[in-house]
Amino acid sequence: MGAVGERLRRKNDPRLLVGHGRYVDDITVPHVVHASFVRSPLAHAEILGIDTEDARRARGVVAVFAGDEVANAMPLLPTAAADESPPRRPLTGDRVRYVGEAVAMVLAETAAQAEHAAALVAVDYEPLPVVLGPWKALAGDAPLVHPERGTNKIGEIHKVIGDPDGAFAAADHVVKRRHAVQRISASPLEPRGTLAVPEPATGELTVWMACQSPHTIRTWLSDILSIDESKLRVIAPDVGGGFGSKLNLYSDELAVMWGALQLGRPVKWTETRTENFTAAVHARDQIHHVEMALRADGKILGLRSHFVGDLGAYFHFFTPVVPDLTIDTLTGNYDIPSVDIKLEKVFTNTMSIEALRGSGRAEATFVLERMIEESAREIGMDPLEMRLLNLVSPEQLPYETPFELTYDSGDYPAMLSRAAELIGYEAIKGSQRNLREKGIYRGVGVATYNLLCGFSPSGHDWNPMKFFPGHETALIRVDPHGKTVVYSGLSPHGQGSDTVVAQLVADELQIPFDDIAVKHGDTETIPYGGGTHGSRGAVVGGHAALIAAQRVVAKAKDVAGAMLEASSEDVVYEGGSFRVAGSREPALAWQEVAEEAHFLKHSGPMFEPGLEATAFYDPPSVNFAFGATAAHVEVDVETGVVSIIEFVSVDDCGVALNPGIVDGQLHGGIAQGVGQALYEQVSHDEDGQVVSASFGSYLLPSAVEMPKLTMERFVTPSATPLGVRGVGESGTLATPAAIVNAVVDALEPFGVRVEQTPLRPNVLWELIHPEPTE
Amino acid sequence: MTDITVTVNGVSRAVSCSPSTLLVHLLREELQLTGTHVGCDTSHCGACTVVMDGRAVKSCTVLAPQAHGRSVTTVEGLAEDGRLDPLQEAFADHFALQCGFCTSGFLMAAKAFLDTNPSPDEEQVRKAISGNLCRCTGYQHIVDAMLAVAEGTT
Numbered sequence: 036m037g038a039v040g041e042r043l044r045r046k047n048d049p050r051l052l053v054g055h056g057r058y059v060d061d062i063t064v065p066h067v068v069h070a071s072f073v074r075s076p077l078a079h080a081e082i083l084g085i086d087t088e089d090a091r092r093a094r095g096v097v098a099v100f101a102g103d104e105v106a107n108a109m110p111l112l113p114t115a116a117a118d119e120s121p122p123r124r125p126l127t128g129d130r131v132r133y134v135g136e137a138v139a140m141v142l143a144e145t146a147a148q149a150e151h152a153a154a155l156v157a158v159d160y161e162p163l164p165v166v167l168g169p170w171k172a173l174a175g176d177a178p179l180v181h182p183e184r185g186t187n188k189i190g191e192i193h194k195v196i197g198d199p200d201g202a203f204a205a206a207d208h209v210v211k212r213r214h215a216v217q218r219i220s221a222s223p224l225e226p227r228g229t230l231a232v233p234e235p236a237t238g239e240l241t242v243w244m245a246c247q248s249p250h251t252i253r254t255w256l257s258d259i260l261s262i263d264e265s266k267l268r269v270i271a272p273d274v275g276g277g278f279g280s281k282l283n284l285y286s287d288e289l290a291v292m293w294g295a296l297q298l299g300r301p302v303k304w305t306e307t308r309t310e311n312f313t314a315a316v317h318a319r320d321q322i323h324h325v326e327m328a329l330r331a332d333g334k335i336l337g338l339r340s341h342f343v344g345d346l347g348a349y350f351h352f353f354t355p356v357v358p359d360l361t362i363d364t365l366t367g368n369y370d371i372p373s374v375d376i377k378l379e380k381v382f383t384n385t386m387s388i389e390a391l392r393g394s395g396r397a398e399a400t401f402v403l404e405r406m407i408e409e410s411a412r413e414i415g416m417d418p419l420e421m422r423l424l425n426l427v428s429p430e431q432l433p434y435e436t437p438f439e440l441t442y443d444s445g446d447y448p449a450m451l452s453r454a455a456e457l458i459g460y461e462a463i464k465g466s467q468r469n470l471r472e473k474g475i476y477r478g479v480g481v482a483t484y485n486l487l488c489g490f491s492p493s494g495h496d497w498n499p500m501k502f503f504p505g506h507e508t509a510l511i512r513v514d515p516h517g518k519t520v521v522y523s524g525l526s527p528h529g530q531g532s533d534t535v536v537a538q539l540v541a542d543e544l545q546i547p548f549d550d551i552a553v554k555h556g557d558t559e560t561i562p563y564g565g566g567t568h569g570s571r572g573a574v575v576g577g578h579a580a581l582i583a584a585q586r587v588v589a590k591a592k593d594v595a596g597a598m599l600e601a602s603s604e605d606v607v608y609e610g611g612s613f614r615v616a617g618s619r620e621p622a623l624a625w626q627e628v629a630e631e632a633h634f635l636k637h638s639g640p641m642f643e644p645g646l647e648a649t650a651f652y653d654p655p656s657v658n659f660a661f662g663a664t665a666a667h668v669e670v671d672v673e674t675g676v677v678s679i680i681e682f683v684s685v686d687d688c689g690v691a692l693n694p695g696i697v698d699g700q701l702h703g704g705i706a707q708g709v710g711q712a713l714y715e716q717v718s719h720d721e722d723g724q725v726v727s728a729s730f731g732s733y734l735l736p737s738a739v740e741m742p743k744l745t746m747e748r749f750v751t752p753s754a755t756p757l758g759v760r761g762v763g764e765s766g767t768l769a770t771p772a773a774i775v776n777a778v779v780d781a782l783e784p785f786g787v788r789v790e791q792t793p794l795r796p797n798v799l800w801e802l803i804h805p806e807p808t809e
Numbered sequence: 810m811t812d813i814t815v816t817v818n819g820v821s822r823a824v825s826c827s828p829s830t831l832l833v834h835l836l837r838e839e840l841q842l843t844g845t846h847v848g849c850d851t852s853h854c855g856a857c858t859v860v861m862d863g864r865a866v867k868s869c870t871v872l873a874p875q876a877h878g879r880s881v882t883t884v885e886g887l888a889e890d891g892r893l894d895p896l897q898e899a900f901a902d903h904f905a906l907q908c909g910f911c912t913s914g915f916l917m918a919a920k921a922f923l924d925t926n927p928s929p930d931e932e933q934v935r936k937a938i939s940g941n942l943c944r945c946t947g948y949q950h951i952v953d954a955m956l957a958v959a960e961g962t963t
Contacts, residue, residue: 044901051909052897054844054884058910061843224848224856224944225910275846275910276944308849529908529945695904695950702947703907730853730942738935738948766947 038538038548042695045534046553047273056273059228059245060305067230068097070291070304071149073139073156074314075131078167078384078723079178080160082129082138089155090141095148098298100290101139101156103128109293110259113284114350115499119189121181121382123349125290131160132180132348133386134725135313140290142302165384165723169322169345172381180348180382189346189355189380194362196437197373199328202337206328210410215791216398218320218345218717219710220733221391225275226306227315229288231295239266242292247277247526248566253558254502255284256292271556271566274528278707279390280315281528282568283351287314312728317717318391320345321358323402327410328373333421335410337373340365340402344380347387353394354387355380356499360395360487363438367403368447368485368661369425374437384723390568392707393767396487404482404772405789408779418776419455419481423448426483440487442659445751450685451483451663457683457745458665471784476672477680478783480776481665484768488570488761489658506653507571508562509580511540511587513646515633517626519544521553521583524564525576530763531696532572536580538692539757543584545611546625562649570660570761573692577757579652586648594628594646597638658753660760662686664705664769666777672785675800677713677778679742682770687749689760694748697762702744704766709736711767712774713793813877817842818886826873833857833868835876836883844884844913848942855941858914859883865921867940884913887920896920899954899963907945914941919955929959 050056087099106128114120126137139156143149164178171177172187180187203209230243240262246252249269257264274281287304295302306314323342330336344358362376393400407425411418426447427434434442455461463479470477490497493505508524521540525532533553541548555561564579565571588608595613596603605616612622631637632646665683670676684701691697714734718727727733752758771792778799779789787802810825817840824839836842836859845868848856857868860882868881887894896919899905906912915938922929922937929937934955935948943951957963 042904045904045906047909048901048906051906051912052884052893052900052916053888054842054913056844056909058843058846060847061837222944223910224854224908224942225846226848273909275848276908278944305847308851308854531904531907699904699907699946699950702949703945704947706947707944729851730849731851735942735944737939737942738952739939741935741948743931743952744947744949 038541039692043534043538043548043693045531046537047533058225058273058275059230059243062230062243062272064232064301067301067303068142068144069146069149070294070302071141071153072137072287073153073158075134075136075138077131077160077162078134078165079163080131081163082131083159083161085139086157087139090152093152093155095144096141096152097144098142099139100126100294112286112289113255113259115352116350116355117501120350123286125286125293133384134723135386137287137290140294142294142298167383167385167719167723169343169381169383172383173379180384187382189382191379192359192362193377195375199337199339199373199375202373203328206336207331208329208414210327210329210413212325212406212409213790214325214402214405215322216319216401217792218317219715220312220317220717221278221280222735223276223278223280226308226311227281228305229291230301230303231292232301233295233299235299237266238262240292240296241268243270243272244288245274245281246271247282247528247568249526249556249558250563251503251566252284268559271526277528278392279394279568282390283316308730309728312733313386313725316351316389317347317386318388318394319398320388321361321398325402325406327406329410329414333414333416333424335369335371335425338366338371339375341377344378345383345388346380347385348382349387351387351389352500353390356497357388357390357395360497361399363440364396364399364487365403366436367400368427368483370427370431385719392704393764397767400484400768401772404769405775408776419460422451422483426451442485443754445661445687447483447661450687450749451481453747454663454665454683454685455481457747458667458681460665463667475669476781477669478777478781479665479667480773480780481663482769482772482776483663484661484765486570486660486761486765486768487657488660488764489574489654490569491575491654491657493653504565506565506651507576507579508564508649508651509583510562510649511583511647513587513629515630517546517629519546519551521551521580522561523553523555523576523580524561525572526556526566527572528567530567530572530700531693532567532576535573535692535696536577539577540580540584543581544588545608570763572763573757573759574658574755574761575652575654577759578755579650581756582650582652583648586650587646590646590648591628593642594632595623597641598623598631658761660688660762660765662765664773666773668774668777668781670778670781670799672803675796675803677794677799679774681745682742683745684766685747685749686765687751687760688762688765689751689753690758691748692759698746700762701746701766704764705744705770706736706741708767708770709741709774711792712771714795716793811874813874815876816880818882828874830873831869832871832873832876835873836868842883842885846910846913848910855914855918856911858917858941860917860921863921865918884916887916895958895963899957902963903950903954903957905946905950905954911941911943915943915951923955923958927959931956
């Protein structure tokens with residue numbers, strides 16, 4: 036029986052379940068000093084002076100770094116699109132541009148002493164006018180985030196494909212709506228953390244860091260710190276979630292490393308949750324003005340969107356390309372021949388926008404699926420029926436989208452129909468009138484998604500970073516006992532990629548799953564890899580492991596051939612043993628061959644000793660996963676509270692290497708989608724203060740808010756050797772629209788116009804109970 | 810400094826600490842029990858949940874001196890004689906953890922709850938863990954694992 040496809044227990048669980056996980060904050064070294072940051076309390080201000088005297092004299096303080104001179108001596112941070120990006124250093128000495136920007140770093144013998152001393156640093160700020168909100172940032176008289184640029188506008192992309200003007204001229208209906216996707220926070224349960232340990236005698240630096248891509252970090256560090264990569268070691272130990280937010284090299288992290296090099300002492304920093312809400316990247320934050328051209332029967336003829344992306348004050352790794360991805364995925368699973376999409380990107384006095392589970396594509400899915408819902412309602416058509424009319428049909432596959440993406444296979448209409456069936460679409464619709472007479476408002480909403488993922492090949496345009504590979508690696512090393520270690524370039528931090536890699540390698544090597552260990556997250560031992568992000572674990576990292584395993588088997592056949600005195604081409608490996616084809620001679624076991632590969636006792640020097648292979652795999656193209664979701668909700672019209680009665684997700688991620696892990700990925704994505712629809716928002720007041728800087732005001736769904744999830748899987752293998760598709764981000768895409776569509780359905784008698792999320796009770800209550808107009 | 814004695818995972822520990830030391834810091838720093846995690850600074854996330862005298866408490870809301878004379882169980886004390894607690898087995902069987910950072914808190918909240926409510930329904934289970942946040946699992950598999958323990962199917 037193979038390991039692939041089985042619900043095998045995860046490799047990492049035995050340690051994590053008994054409290055033996057090692058996250059950055061759990062690791063300590065002798066002689067360590069602790070960092071604490073002084074952060075800007077203002078969104079935009081000039082720094083007139085910084086008084087660090089009291090802090091320097093405070094108990095336990097080792098050093099205080101602050102001021103223009105110090106900041107300018109620090110290296111520049113790496114960013115996307117370096118030519119267009121305003122320079123950013125670990126500390127800012129002259130001006131602050133968002134609340135939470137690091138102004139000073141205090142190093143002390145204990146974390147408490149560092150925190151105490153940081154509070155003694157006095158910064159004299161001259162407040163400057165603040166620019167918030169993307170449309171306001173575009174206004175001619177808007178304050179400028181970067182005055183030297185002369186504008187807050189970063190760039191404009193305008194894509195006109197097909198014949199949108201003709202489509203709109205020929206349309207029987209044109210529906211216009213505004214859709215805003217609010218700013219959210221990744222909020223991994225583990226905040227960020229860095230432990231930097233220098234070795235002054237050799238110039239080496241070892242960094243433990245809660246990160247998703249250790250090799251990328253190492254290469255950037257080498258570039259900006261002028262340390263050979265051979266002297267740098269980056270370790271991602273156990274990492275408590277990332278969701279894109281730990282893909283960056285941040286200012287505070289680099290300050291910690293720089294401080295360690297200055298002092299020649301280890302420096303450790305653990306982010307607080309409050310800091311995480313201001314100093315870790317945000318996501319989404321787009322406002323779309325959309326028009327849909329429709330024929331009388333509901334066929335979509337064309338789509339226009341003029342939208343703006345609020346990117347915050349600086350670029351991080353992927354900041355400017357996140358909204359670009361929204362353009363390229365704005366037609367989703369639907370056959371929409373003509374599009375006219377215009378995007379403007381702007382700087383504001385806020386934290387940067389960055390990749391977050393589903394980034395760019397989640398915004399597109401939300402806007403499209405809300406727009407179809409609104410269009411159907413406006414022309415008096417059933418929204419499910421309109422979707423089924425416009426979805427790309429199996430007969431149209433392979434299908435090239437207006438944005439030149441080629442969907443390979445699948446059955447989108449069947450998945451949507453199945454989701455509707457599972458939720459009881461018709462029954463819910465049929466019972467609405469009776470329930471409403473009793474004051475019960477229930478609704479049903481659906482939405483579909485198509486997840487563009489496994490971003491590749493490396494040189495593609497959507498990779499804006501000089502150092503960021505699209506490939507993935509695996510080194511498979513078999514020891515003389517036949518036990519095997521896979522060194523994977525993936526850097527899983529909860530996804531379970533280590534387990535699924537072990538499963539597919541077990542089957543390829545025909546050895547037990549338990550005989551395989553998977554190592555990752557340490558640049559000293561792992562071949563150069565890209566890490567974990569963009570739903571690439573199985574589709575990119577899995578194939579690297581598969582190819583490496585195939586090479587190991589080929590090498591083992593060479594060894595077996597030498598032992599059996601046969602050509603390796605004549606050696607057959609099946610059922611875990613090697614035989615000469617057609618021979619009835621006793622077969623060789625895997626372990627015998629592994630031992631011989633190392634000690635050459637029986638076969639002489641007929642092969643290079645050892646049994647290992649490395650593979651670097653750069654996929655020729657991206658990968659797509661798709662599905663449909665359905666939500667059944669009830670809205671309490673007296674309070675505005677939404678309850679999700681049931682949620683259905685029908686997903687196709689191709690071959691599921693481990694169904695338990697796949698379901699977990701989908702569940703987690705759905706929960707983040709529920710949060711986006713109903714609860715989560717990074718909120719700023721009019722001065723740019725983040726007023727949602729704790730879990731008391733930034734609301735993650737708890738187990739009580741989450742409904743029981745009904746999952747069903749379609750399996751359409753992708754055209755890859757493993758047949759896999761991405762899954763990590765899938766749940767985030769269609770969930771918010773399905774829920775909002777269901778709320779709109781529930782509130783149909785009130786005719787509410789939903790233009791923004793989250794649909795918290797106060798927001799919905801005001802929509803249900805509008806102020807009377809004169 | 811205050812001298813206190815706390816029974817931690819069945820072992821009596823005499824320690825000297827500042828009166829303002831939080832129990833979570835006593836566990837993590839003094840006793841090096843780093844399985845209890847800090848996920849926030851406002852007592853919302855529940856990652857630091859431990860069991861004190863049979864009740865689940867967020868150890869960031871308890872001062873170490875308040876634990877004097879009491880019995881505290883952390884995730885490191887959940888398995889007995891190397892045998893995993895049924896909850897730990899169920900979490901593994903049901904994929905109830907991903908990144909693992911919140912897991913200790915969930916295990917301890919679940920332990921205290923199921924010890925006093927051995928036959929809960931799903932709604933009660935969800936309510937019992939509503940003081941703990943997880944960003945990875947959507948809670949479904951955690952709920953499944955707890956119900957499996959309650960039903961004796963793990």
